[in-house]
Amino acid sequence: MSSATSLSDENVPGPLAGLRVLEIGTGTNAPYAAKLLGDFGACVIKVEAVAGDSSRLRGPFPDRRVDPEASGLFAYLNANKFGMVADLESASDQEAVLALLSRCDALITNLPPASLDRAGLTPALLRQRFPSLVITTISPFGPDPVWGNRMGDELVTFAMGGLAYSTPGIPDAADDREAEPPLHPNCFAAETLAGLIAANATLAALNHRASTGQGAHLELSQHATVASLQHRDVTTYSYLGGKYERLLNPITIGRMPNFYLPCRDGWVTVAAPMVEHWDRLVEGMGRPDWAVSERFATPKARTENWIELRNRLIDWTATLTGEQLFEFANAQQLPIFPFHSVRAVTSTDHLRARNSLVPIEFGTRSAQMPAAPIMMRRSPWSLRRRAPRLGEHDTSLRTQGWPQAHRDHRWAMPAAPAVRSTTGGQASAYRPLAGVRILDVGQFIAIPFCTLWLAWMGAEVIVVESGRRMTSRSAPPFLPGLEGNPDASGYFNLLNAGKKSVRVDMTTTEGRKLVRALACKVDVLVDNFSTGVIEKLGLDYESLRRENPGLIAVSCGAFGRSGPMRMARGLHSAVNLYSGVADVTGYAGGAPRILGGVLPDPLAGTYAGFAVMAALTERRASGVGQYVDLAMYEAMMTLIPEAVIDLSLNGIEPVRAGNRDAQHAPHGIFRCKDEGDWVAISVRDDASWQRLCTAIERQDWLSDPRFSNATARCDHVAALEAGITAFTRERSAKAVTEILQAQRVAAGPVTRVDQLLTDPILSRRGTIIETDHPLVGKRAQLGLPWQADTGAFHYQRAPLLGEHTREVLAALLGLDDAEFSRLEQCGALA
Structure with missing residues (x-):
């Protein structure tokens, strides 16, 4: 990996070599979208605010000492980029950014609309000035008339998108509604998903531009992103209706056996959903009497008697280690698999053989980070340069413009070729992959x-x-x-x-x-x-x-x-x-x-x-x-670069902490008044904390030394959560949300999977779609989570x-x- 100081990017490998991307963003979603494009060859310039990207203060840091130039998350998200600093409310800095955009293919940003407006960088203005530019904007909820200006973040969009309610997920499930609330993983899952899908949307629009010369504004909602990935669970409610049940049951789990069970030294999934799977499982276990009885003779019988089946299998798995069960699975060709910790998986021969982890430099140290998850044989990804120091290339980018990267003809805009696809569609439909x-x-x-x-x-x-x-x-x-x-x-x-x-x-x-x-x-x-x-x-x-x-x-x-x-x-x-x-x-x-x-x-x-x-x-x-x-x-x-880097850098293994965050509090999912009603609340700075105290009428907390700053609040998080729960248990999730959002505090109701198909935000933006099938009639499902100003996507039924x-x-x-x-x-x- 080369030094980041050089502006030369000649002969860059990768399928996207020659593409020019400007990123104006902070946190995870926009930087991850630009990272993907950069990893596969694009030339990416990152524009940071004077204070720097928020991930510079996230860590993990060497020896846990905060250093904005040595954040593991920033280093992971921003390798393969050049960096500059700009005050986007300064006229001279606005001109510098516009100069870069004049020779740019794509802009990716997660700045709020008001910030883009003050900077003179609204999509409408940029589309007029640069008609071939592809602009991708990422926001928590999109330009919704109700939620468009509300506060949303990783936790809130994850919860409102349905994933918190469905976690733990099949074949795992909650055993106790009260003790096991809807769950968020200890990582930036929603933001990473939004970044990945923003990169997809951008590439599709660039493909469209290659044949039409037309740019686009792509508007992506992080909330819609999370919701749109849940086709498996949404299907049940589109076809059968009902209410999603978080407790273990055959409707949510599906064909039995499909369980998450304890074994002698940990946990293991035991899945034999197909008849041939069950037959091989029974043979491998030595055909015990209970397994060949009428109670488990058919898929229907196994589902009806699933509780007894689960207990029988626990009796078996409890006698074996995870490794023994994995060897058994391989011998019987069964999808049975044991739990691996981050430490265990990162030390496996398989990861080493596939180069699943690669070294990354930051500060004066290096650590292992996840590699790009796509192996392209002819034009692989590459780690060419470390993440930039704050403003590292500022002078050069302002005076020289874009680095002298090889600009090949794949980014030229020829006349539209003949489209050979026979797929039907309306004339106004946006079909960026037509002809493929x-x-x-x-x-x-x-x-x-x-x-x-x-x-x-x-x-x-x-x-x-x-x-x-x-x-x-x-x-x-x-x-x-x-x-x-x-x-x-x-x-x-x-x-x-x-x-x-x-x-x-x-x-x-x-x-x-x-x-x-x-x-x-x-x-x-x-x-x-x-x-x-x-x-x-x-x-x-x-x-x-x-x-x-x-x-x-x-x-x-x-x-x-x-x-x-x-x-x-x-x-x-x-x-x-x-x-x-x-x-x-x-x-x-x-x-x-x-x-x-x-x-x-x-x-x-x-x-x-x-x-x-x-x-x-x-x-x-x-x-x-x-x-x-x-x-x-x-x-x-x-999804877990922080955990991998912290283990490699400091030898510290991840901690399962429910919905809590190690650096911010409150950050959690709280029980509300009605059965199955929960609300997500996230406070990420002192200003939001003060507004929260005002909203729930606990101004006394502002002078309580237990809650004087983020570190103190994390140290006394149990007491803090108890106080918030006392407030939320007296109200509905909707009422709590309205009270907190009125004070600009990130909060939102935890959405059940079955509620996604009637979610008013998703409905207003057109993410809930309907197809008309000749046998099953009109069925709702979730469509693509982004919108393009060049036309609407055209959705058709299954064959x-x-x-x-x-x-x-x-x-x-x-x-x-x-x-x-x-x-x-x-x-x-x-």
Whole structure:
């Protein structure tokens, strides 16, 4: 990694080399969006306020000594950037920023609208002055008429977006409503998610600009971001209604067994949801009498008797260590996985083999940090320069402008090419990925979620599936009376909206030939099979690229396609436990818990979407595609850079602290008057603390030495929380929110997952969408969490099984009726 002092960025590797990005932001979300673009080759200039980015004071610091030039979080978020300081209310500094914007491709900012207005940098003004500029703005709630000017932060948006209520998440669940409130992990989860999705939105708009010359203003709500990733849980309430239950139950958990259980030396997930899984589990346990009894003979019986089943399995797991259970799982090919602490996972051979951690310099020290979670074979990410010192490049950037980076032709704006996608759409629809064709052979959530968003952005997505072996189409929920109907699965329909379905049986020779032929006619192939399966199907990248040199192939797996654990199987729960995220999630003094929303899947799917768009960008310059390997655990590790860096730097392991923050108080989720009613409250500075005391009429706290500053409040947090709870227990969450927000204190009601589909903020911004399916009718779901001023996204329903088989095979492979009939007769289209 080079010194940050040099302004030379010649011959930068990465798929985004030549892209120029200006970041005006603080904290995590905007800096993380710009970091992703910079890690993959973009030239990024970071503009900080005179006081510096807030993450400079967050740490972790060497030896825990506060130093704004030695913050681990700042170093992680801002490597690969040049830095300058600007007072955006100064006319000369405004001109300096405008000069940089005049030669810029994208601006990413999380400054409030009022700050942008005072700086003369409102999106409307910038769009007029720089029509080809892509502007991405991030805010807690977007320009909502009620919430647009309210206070929101990491905790409040996480809670209002539904993720706190669904944490602990399946197969974990709360056992006690009072003792286990809705839970936030000890990391910047919501902000990181918002940054990732802002980077995706920016890349999509740049792709659109490459064909139209048109810039865009992209407006992203962090609250909508958190909500939009919860498709799995939202599906149940779209199809069946009801109220989300946080306690362990078969409706929230799904097929049994799927449990989070104690073992001899820790915790382990035991998942055998499919019939073949259960059969292998029973055989591996030696066919005990209870397991082969009628009480557990069918999936229905196992669900009905789930409490007894859980207790029986605890009797078994309690006799074995996590390592023994993992070895058992590998032998039986089962998704059973033990908990790993951050210390344990960061010392594994697998992380070393994949270079999942990389050294980072800050101050006079160095530490390990999470690497980028995307391995692009031809144009990998790189760590080229440390984070800048405050104002380090100020003089050079003001006098010389942008660094002399190689500016290649991929960022030119040619005339629009012919669009070959046959996907329908309204003329006013915003389809930044129109013309991109994707073959989707993925299973369950991660890859279907990836291609769902890509389809909504205009890509033509072709799903290959078979009626002989259905995965997500066989998964509930189903509408009453349509149980088992492959076209009525809510799970499938909400994750595959806007796609085409081709029915091909890949277990047949002719079926495999068909899919391989399709792979030679598309831009992108995506899969999340277990390692080795794609090769057995004849779809290995090395052979395909000889016939389709422009092909981009993305493989997504729990542990990636390389390293000693590449053959291991793992569901979302295993990824939670292996990534270290469970180690920072939990109640004070309690066990590690699993994050809600089956989050590894939509998170990994979003990273896969970023990888697709980055590879498409590189292909515009090179003309050739590449292979991308994405490990879900590496995606999850991007949520916990503080924990990884603090352990590496100071040897300090993370602490599970419930909803408390180590540096600010109060910071928590508090019980309100009504059953299941909670409110999130976050105070991050002394001014907010004073306003809180005024709001709840506790001015006496202002002279109480226990609460005199943030450190004192953290030291006496139990007493502080008791006082706040006395206030909240007498009121509804809505009432508490209104009282605190009136005093500019960040607060918001904790939203249940089933409430997301009627959330007024999401409804007003158009994030709640509706599709009309010929079998299940109109169903609500959550759409993309950002809006573009260039048009609205066009949402379409999910396909029926095999609905587009004849259309696609005729259009892409030239199959006539006679050949189609022959393939039907030989079973290739079953």
